[in-house]
Amino acid sequence: MGIAVSPQIHPQVAEFIDQPRKMLINGRWVNAASGKTFPTYNPATGEILAHVAEGDREDINQAVKAARNAFDNGPWRRMTASQRGRLIWKLADLLEQHTEEFGYIESLDNGKPLNIAKAADVPLAVDLFRYMAGWATKIEGNTIPLSVPYTPGAKYLAYTLREPVGVVGQIIPWNFPLLMAAWKLGPALATGCTVVLKPAEQTPLSALRLGDLIMEAGFPEGVVNIVPGYGETAGAALAAHPDVDKVAFTGSTEVGKLIVHAAAGNLKKVSLELGGKSPNVVFKDADLEIAIPGSASAIFFNHGQCCCAGSRLYVEKSVYDQVVEGVAEAARKIKVGSGLDPDTQMGPLVSEEQMNRVCGYLDAGLSEGAKAIAGGHKAGDRGYFVEPTVLVNTQEKMKVVQEEIFGPVVVAMPFTDPEEIIPRANNSDYGLAAAVWTRDIGKAHRMAEQLRAGTVWINCYNIFDAAMPFGGYKQSGWGREMGHDVLNLYTQTKAVCTRIA
Numbered sequence: 001m002g003i004a005v006s007p008q009i010h011p012q013v014a015e016f017i018d019q020p021r022k023m024l025i026n027g028r029w030v031n032a033a034s035g036k037t038f039p040t041y042n043p044a045t046g047e048i049l050a051h052v053a054e055g056d057r058e059d060i061n062q063a064v065k066a067a068r069n070a071f072d073n074g075p076w077r078r079m080t081a082s083q084r085g086r087l088i089w090k091l092a093d094l095l096e097q098h099t100e101e102f103g104y105i106e107s108l109d110n111g112k113p114l115n116i117a118k119a120a121d122v123p124l125a126v127d128l129f130r131y132m133a134g135w136a137t138k139i140e141g142n143t144i145p146l147s148v149p150y151t152p153g154a155k156y157l158a159y160t161l162r163e164p165v166g167v168v169g170q171i172i173p174w175n176f177p178l179l180m181a182a183w184k185l186g187p188a189l190a191t192g193c194t195v196v197l198k199p200a201e202q203t204p205l206s207a208l209r210l211g212d213l214i215m216e217a218g219f220p221e222g223v224v225n226i227v228p229g230y231g232e233t234a235g236a237a238l239a240a241h242p243d244v245d246k247v248a249f250t251g252s253t254e255v256g257k258l259i260v261h262a263a264a265g266n267l268k269k270v271s272l273e274l275g276g277k278s279p280n281v282v283f284k285d286a287d288l289e290i291a292i293p294g295s296a297s298a299i300f301f302n303h304g305q306c307c308c309a310g311s312r313l314y315v316e317k318s319v320y321d322q323v324v325e326g327v328a329e330a331a332r333k334i335k336v337g338s339g340l341d342p343d344t345q346m347g348p349l350v351s352e353e354q355m356n357r358v359c360g361y362l363d364a365g366l367s368e369g370a371k372a373i374a375g376g377h378k379a380g381d382r383g384y385f386v387e388p389t390v391l392v393n394t395q396e397k398m399k400v401v402q403e404e405i406f407g408p409v410v411v412a413m414p415f416t417d418p419e420e421i422i423p424r425a426n427n428s429d430y431g432l433a434a435a436v437w438t439r440d441i442g443k444a445h446r447m448a449e450q451l452r453a454g455t456v457w458i459n460c461y462n463i464f465d466a467a468m469p470f471g472g473y474k475q476s477g478w479g480r481e482m483g484h485d486v487l488n489l490y491t492q493t494k495a496v497c498t499r500i501a
């Protein structure tokens with residue numbers, strides 16, 4: 001079935017991809033009800049990597065039924081918070097023990113460099129689970145003093161309970177397949193929800209392997225169900241399902257709007273983490289030794305396939321040439337290649353479709369008058385590689401400045417007056433992230449206050465932590481993931497009021 005097993009590939013991964021992978025429903029690995037499978041590709045070669053059971057409406061129905069039963073009747077709800085926390089912690093330990101294997105799966109399925117998957121994706125997922133394991137025992141309500149004298153002399157005890165929202169559908173993208181699964185599963189499990197997870201069709205493998213570890217850790221059957229499949233079928237069925245209490249989605253703004261429509265049928269709760277076109281602002285008083293490599297990594301990390309990528313680079317005019325040339329120089333030096341090659345710094349984009357989309361943007365930008373001072377083209381003659389690209393001569397109204405490219409392409413523009421930069425930086429339908437590089441601490445925090453973005457980085461970029469909330473202003477989303485904010489997405493508050501005198 002899978003690709004010819006090269007000696008480079010981790011033996012357990014070779015074994016894992018050699019057989020068609022099944023879906024996890026009610027604690028059992030099963031084929032799709034239709035019997036269908038779909039291929040997932042190795043983006044470095046364009047060859048089929050593995051075949052995976054193709055979930056559809058009927059499988060989603062079965063998975064939701066299992067999750068409903070696990071929530072309403074299973075041992076999960078009777079477990080103490082501490083027992084739930086320990087299971088999540090155990091999952092983190094198991095994942096950590098399999099770092100090497102998950103690194104290979106991510107690299108093969110998504111294209112990202114193996115070394116980066118092992119150093120970033122897997123440890124961040126492990127840390128997220130540990131952080132959320134700690135929250136399980138700390139989800140508390142309040143006691144509330146009542147003031148209205150309904151009956152003279154009467155006394156009331158009022159308090160709130162924070163209860164799990166119920167059965168949660170989670171739909172995740174392909175850019176950080178394992179990490180996005182962790183961001184979603186961690187808080188759902190900490191709060192006592194049950195889950196149907198649909199990984200992206202481009203990268204289903206790490207979530208499925210995680211399913212093995214979830215069962216090994218000892219989560220009761222039906223608590224986590226994993227149904228791979230396409231967005232228009234399995235994803236849409238999950239978002240619309242009348243017995244799902246909440247849907248959590250990460251992906252494009254376009255599909256986010258479809259999710260909102262689909263959720264309207266039973267008014268399920270919705271949280272969305274969507275696209276971005278994040279401004280990265282470099283002032284002339286910045287430490288350019290860190291601002292230049294920082295700005296390069298802001299866009300090129302994960303091949304630009306980050307919803308928070310620093311894709312609009314604004315540089316104060318007197319240092320514009322130096323900064324932009326520095327970022328271009330960094331782009332030219334990036335070693336692009338197969339994720340399994342230890343020298344590779346940037347792998348292929350995830351799919352042919354994504355490569356074509358990014359190249360379409362490059363063509364549009366160049367035809368509108370932008371100029372590539374680094375990159376500008378597809379790279380290599382097989383696989384889905386695109387050169388790290390810096391576009392100059394760009395104008396605010398251009399498509400490449402307005403729209404999310406989701407690839408290794410930054411647009412650079414100068415500014416003269418620090419006052420002008422806030423409206424320009426905020427001139428976007430998105431508001432996921434922003435960054436400011438300056439040595440002036442007052443200016444940095446004034447900027448942080450005025451930027452309409454869910455995250456503002458000062459003199460750094462792409463710093464994530466399980467304890468730091470992440471999410472979007474404007475059309476970049478609803479709600480915040482991670483930190484204690486995320487608990488609000490997976491719990492609902494019940495007010496309990498008792499007359500005690």
Ligand code: ADP
Nearest residue numbers: 172173199200230231232235236251252255258
């Ligand atoms: P991209 O365009 O970057 O591939 P998408 O937003 O299309 O990102 O995909 C993110 C996730 O949403 C994937 O798991 C995909 O299968 C799913 N998806 C796509 N279309 C729909 C839809 N109509 N309903 C529900 N999920 C969808």
